[in-house]
Amino acid sequence: MHGAIKKALAGGVVTALATAGSVALAASGGITMDDVNMSPGVTAVGQSIYDLHMWIFWICVVIGVVVFGVMFYSIFAHRKSKGAVPAQFHESTKVEIAWTVVPFLILIGIAIPATSTLLEIYDFDDAEMDILVTGYQWKWKYEYLTEDGENVSFFSNLSTSQTEIYNAEEKNEHYLLEVDEPVVIPVNTKVRFLVTANDVIHSWWVPELAVKKDAVPGFVNETATIAQKEGIYRGQCAELCGKDHGFMPIVVKVVSQEEYAEWIEGKQAEAAQVRELMAQTFTMDELMERGKAVYQRNCLACHGANGEGGVGTAIKGSAIATGELGGHLNTGVNGVPGTAMQAFGGIINDVEMAAVITYQRNAFGNNMGDMVQPIDVFNFKKG
Amino acid sequence: MAHGPAKGISRWLFTTNHKDIGTMYLWFSFAMFILGGAFAMIIRAELFQPGMQLVEPAFFNQMTTLHGLVMVFGAIMPSFVGLANWLIPMMIGAPDMALPRMNNWSFWILPPAFLMLASTLFMEGGAPAFGWTFYAPLSTTYAAPSVTFFIFSIHVLGLSSIMGSINIIATVMNMRAPGMTYMKMPLFVWTWLITAFLLVAVMPVLAGAVTMMLMDVHFGTSFFSAAGGGDPVLFQHIFWFFGHPEVYIIILPAFGVVSQIIPAFSRKPLFGYDSMVYATAAIAFLSFIVWAHHMYTVGMPVAGELFFMYATMLIAVPTGVKVFNWITTMWRGALSFETPMLFCIGFLVLFTIGGFTGLMLSIAPADFQYHDSYFVVAHFHYVMVAGAVFSMTAAVYFWLPKWCGKMYNETMGKTHFWISFIGFNITFFPQHFVGLAGMPRRIPDYSLQFADFNMMSSIGAFIYGASQIMFLYNVIATIVAGKPVSDDKVWDGAEGLEWTVATPAPYHTFETPPTIDPAHAHS
Numbered sequence: 016m017h018g019a020i021k022k023a024l025a026g027g028v029v030t031a032l033a034t035a036g037s038v039a040l041a042a043s044g045g046i047t048m049d050d051v052n053m054s055p056g057v058t059a060v061g062q063s064i065y066d067l068h069m070w071i072f073w074i075c076v077v078i079g080v081v082v083f084g085v086m087f088y089s090i091f092a093h094r095k096s097k098g099a100v101p102a103q104f105h106e107s108t109k110v111e112i113a114w115t116v117v118p119f120l121i122l123i124g125i126a127i128p129a130t131s132t133l134l135e136i137y138d139f140d141d142a143e144m145d146i147l148v149t150g151y152q153w154k155w156k157y158e159y160l161t162e163d164g165e166n167v168s169f170f171s172n173l174s175t176s177q178t179e180i181y182n183a184e185e186k187n188e189h190y191l192l193e194v195d196e197p198v199v200i201p202v203n204t205k206v207r208f209l210v211t212a213n214d215v216i217h218s219w220w221v222p223e224l225a226v227k228k229d230a231v232p233g234f235v236n237e238t239a240t241i242a243q244k245e246g247i248y249r250g251q252c253a254e255l256c257g258k259d260h261g262f263m264p265i266v267v268k269v270v271s272q273e274e275y276a277e278w279i280e281g282k283q284a285e286a287a288q289v290r291e292l293m294a295q296t297f298t299m300d301e302l303m304e305r306g307k308a309v310y311q312r313n314c315l316a317c318h319g320a321n322g323e324g325g326v327g328t329a330i331k332g333s334a335i336a337t338g339e340l341g342g343h344l345n346t347g348v349n350g351v352p353g354t355a356m357q358a359f360g361g362i363i364n365d366v367e368m369a370a371v372i373t374y375q376r377n378a379f380g381n382n383m384g385d386m387v388q389p390i391d392v393f394n395f396k397k398g
Numbered sequence: 399m400a401h402g403p404a405k406g407i408s409r410w411l412f413t414t415n416h417k418d419i420g421t422m423y424l425w426f427s428f429a430m431f432i433l434g435g436a437f438a439m440i441i442r443a444e445l446f447q448p449g450m451q452l453v454e455p456a457f458f459n460q461m462t463t464l465h466g467l468v469m470v471f472g473a474i475m476p477s478f479v480g481l482a483n484w485l486i487p488m489m490i491g492a493p494d495m496a497l498p499r500m501n502n503w504s505f506w507i508l509p510p511a512f513l514m515l516a517s518t519l520f521m522e523g524g525a526p527a528f529g530w531t532f533y534a535p536l537s538t539t540y541a542a543p544s545v546t547f548f549i550f551s552i553h554v555l556g557l558s559s560i561m562g563s564i565n566i567i568a569t570v571m572n573m574r575a576p577g578m579t580y581m582k583m584p585l586f587v588w589t590w591l592i593t594a595f596l597l598v599a600v601m602p603v604l605a606g607a608v609t610m611m612l613m614d615v616h617f618g619t620s621f622f623s624a625a626g627g628g629d630p631v632l633f634q635h636i637f638w639f640f641g642h643p644e645v646y647i648i649i650l651p652a653f654g655v656v657s658q659i660i661p662a663f664s665r666k667p668l669f670g671y672d673s674m675v676y677a678t679a680a681i682a683f684l685s686f687i688v689w690a691h692h693m694y695t696v697g698m699p700v701a702g703e704l705f706f707m708y709a710t711m712l713i714a715v716p717t718g719v720k721v722f723n724w725i726t727t728m729w730r731g732a733l734s735f736e737t738p739m740l741f742c743i744g745f746l747v748l749f750t751i752g753g754f755t756g757l758m759l760s761i762a763p764a765d766f767q768y769h770d771s772y773f774v775v776a777h778f779h780y781v782m783v784a785g786a787v788f789s790m791t792a793a794v795y796f797w798l799p800k801w802c803g804k805m806y807n808e809t810m811g812k813t814h815f816w817i818s819f820i821g822f823n824i825t826f827f828p829q830h831f832v833g834l835a836g837m838p839r840r841i842p843d844y845s846l847q848f849a850d851f852n853m854m855s856s857i858g859a860f861i862y863g864a865s866q867i868m869f870l871y872n873v874i875a876t877i878v879a880g881k882p883v884s885d886d887k888v889w890d891g892a893e894g895l896e897w898t899v900a901t902p903a904p905y906h907t908f909e910t911p912p913t914i915d916p917a918h919a920h921s
Binding site: 049053064067072078079083089090096102104105106111114115119129132180188190192214220222229231232233236251252254257258262 | 448449450451455456459527528529533535536539540623624625629630631664665666667668669670671672673695696697700703704707708711712714715718719721722725726727728729730731732733734735743746747750751754757758761762763764766767769770771831834835836838839840841842843844845846847850851
């Protein structure tokens with residue numbers, strides 16, 4: 016069947032099924048194929064998977080029409096109420112052989128394209144660039160592995176606000192599918208993702224890039240994609256990973272090769288700047304300003320906007336934030352095992368750590384008056 | 399005539415009678431069905447609209463976990479064991495189960511196990527929140543302390559299942575009436591015999607998996623932790639080596655039920671009895687070599703993917719044979735559409751749809767898009783609910799008159815069917831769409847493009863849930879005040895030894911074995 020006709024038919028059938036018996040749908044109006052069917056996405060592999068999916072779908076539809084057709088004919092015609100007299104036939108080896116062999120042949124017709132698509136997916140060779148993707152409870156970390164060793168790495172957090180999630184504010188268009196820092200890849204480039212996890216199993220899924228790979232702690236999986244169209248593609252963690260499994264989206268920005276080169280250069284410069292910052296000594300005001308930003312990004316969700324606590328304990332007037340500096344650093348860097356308080360030592364850099372500890376000790380009326388410099392954090396980590 | 403049942407509570411506590419034990423299993427499983435259903439209602443209520451409204455994400459995960467565990471281990475499995483208890487001795491002309499005291503024990507350890515599982519809801523850190531598949535290390539290193547109680551209750555459930563299956567195997571092998579050869583046994587007995595073998599084979603594997611978890615949690619081993627030389631994926635291999643046969647443990651007895659009921663209301667013998675037996679055995683065999691199709695995305699080598707894909711696709715062949723045989727049984731029969739038949743036709747249509755999506759899911763490359771999405775949720779509810787639960791419901795309507803000697807209200811039964819059928823489809827059909835469009839499973843909140851279908855799904859779930867109250871009412875009303883039936887053969891088309899005993903079935907049946915006409919084909 017011709018591609019366009021096939022698609023139109025698919026649209027027709029699926030939409031008809033969707034509309035059948037659905038009052039809510041009638042009210043909501045416009046349904047597009049993207050709402051009810053798999054997207055072929057923006058990769059050749061995605062297109063192959065989509066074609067395979069539709070091929071099996073149509074085989075199932077045809078078998079369904081025949082099988083249910085026979086059944087409904089029987090229900091209609093062979094009714095006792097219509098005076099049907101039951102036949103007594105109850106076996107036929109020929110028929111049994113026929114309906115064993117025919118399905119088997121149909122399966123071969125599915126297995127052949129399935130095998131070739133699978134081999135296409137499993138081709139990870141000749142990747143032009145590698146990105147290490149690490150799943151954390153509940154965020155993703157991306158590390159661009161460059162040949163010169165100047166790796167760029169950052170965390171990508173959900174950027175939807177708690178007020179939207181708890182219905183205090185209207186939800187925006189990309190509700191739950193938006194992050195503070197998307198992963199950026201160049202168009203028409205074979206990108207290999209090395210996928211792993213830091214704590215529990217996660218799964219990195221971007222439907223339009225036709226990539227889903229489990230992130231298993233202690234093991235590195237590989238997968239690859241070649242995006243053929245620039246744009247922003249959104250996905251989510253697909254493996255239950257704890258409380259906020261539903262709140263760790265993935266956003267991939269596919270840009271032109273030039274734009275990518277510019278971006279990665281910028282990131283490398285940024286990394287160099289952070290290294291420089293590490294060596295600096297900051298004033299209290301500088302630390303407080305940076306610390307506030309870090310706090311809002313990493314701490315606020317659990318500890319509250321004014322350190323009043325929530326899921327986490329209160330920071331305002333807490334024994335840790337108003338106690339000895341070493342203990343406070345320890346909590347920040349190593350977390351509190353067995354609780355939701357993670358070890359932030361590997362998540363935020365030393366400048367951020369220094370700033371946020373200083374902020375916590377001097378904001379919310381804690382007024383300890385002491386401060387932490389990046390070098391202190393560095394030394395603490397060294398032990 | 400032997401003595402009747404004891405009086406009062408001791409009748410139920412100490413009974414060794416297969417009918418009493420069957421009754422207790424059935425009521426217990428219905429109670430669990432209501433409990434698991436209540437969890438599902440909480441899930442669907444939270445998913446009614448985007449945003450968090452009713453529960454917190456952590457509690458939502460406890461609900462999805464307990465819903466799955468309670469439905470699989472508390473509702474569906476015990477309900478079919480109850481059916482087996484009631485029917486197998488009566489179908490093969492035996493006076494009781496082969497091991498009646500063990501029968502009592504295998505039932506009575508179930509309620510404490512579920513009490514313990516449910517009590518985790520009130521423990522510090524909450525109930526298990528790692529999904530009914532409890533993947534490590536989420537279920538070990540990162541689990542709430544209640545995981546220990548979860549492990550213990552799984553052990554007890556496994557023990558109960560193993561004892562129940564040994565009993566069924568012993569009964570079928572040793573207690574058949576003279577002349578009741580294997581190839582004359584009703585298909586329900588056949589499917590249960592094969593199911594019992596599956597249970598004996600895989601329940602110890604599950605016990606092994608949870609024991610390894612216990613070791614990891616409390617005794618410092620690292621079976622499932624890479625940091626200590628273990629492997630989280632090992633857990634999945636062990637779990638699904640149990641888990642895949644498990645889904646056939648659930649569905650094979652359902653096949654048996656449908657194979658009894660469709661001929662009865664077609665007034666025509668089951669078509670292709672022999673091939674039905676062989677197909678069941680083939681499915682059981684294949685169920686052991688396909689487990690990793692649940693794990694296509696864990697990073698298996700391509701050769702592994704291909705093996706599990708081809709093996710899984712093969713299951714479509716014997717399953718197809720079964721569906722074709724049922725439809726050919728109906729063909730040129732004299733059909734009537736009492737409630738049990740309606741549920742069986744509902745089963746046939748919806749289970750086949752679940753089979754189609756199963757075939758789609760078996761295709762590894764396509765599964766990279768389907769895996770862990772709502773498409774999977776839709777698929778397995780078509781097989782579990784419209785497959786197992788519908789056939790179980792059909793069985794209750796079909797045999798209830800024989801059990802209690804009273805006829806249920808047919809109009810209410812048919813209404814129950816239609817509301818269930820419509821409610822079920824409104825709930826689960828749209829889940830195919832959101833799954834294909836990219837909605838992951840087990841999330842407490844979702845992005846806006848999934849809102850309409852989720853609302854529809856929730857409305858359907860409330861309808862389906864409410865219709866089960868009607869079922870409960872109908873059953874109780876029948877037992878208390880149903881119209882008495884006196885014919886031994888309650889349904890004119892029903893065949894089999896259970897229809898030759900008095901109605902209601904006396905407390906003891908076949909104290910002397912019945913005579914089986916050697917010329918008479920299987921029922």
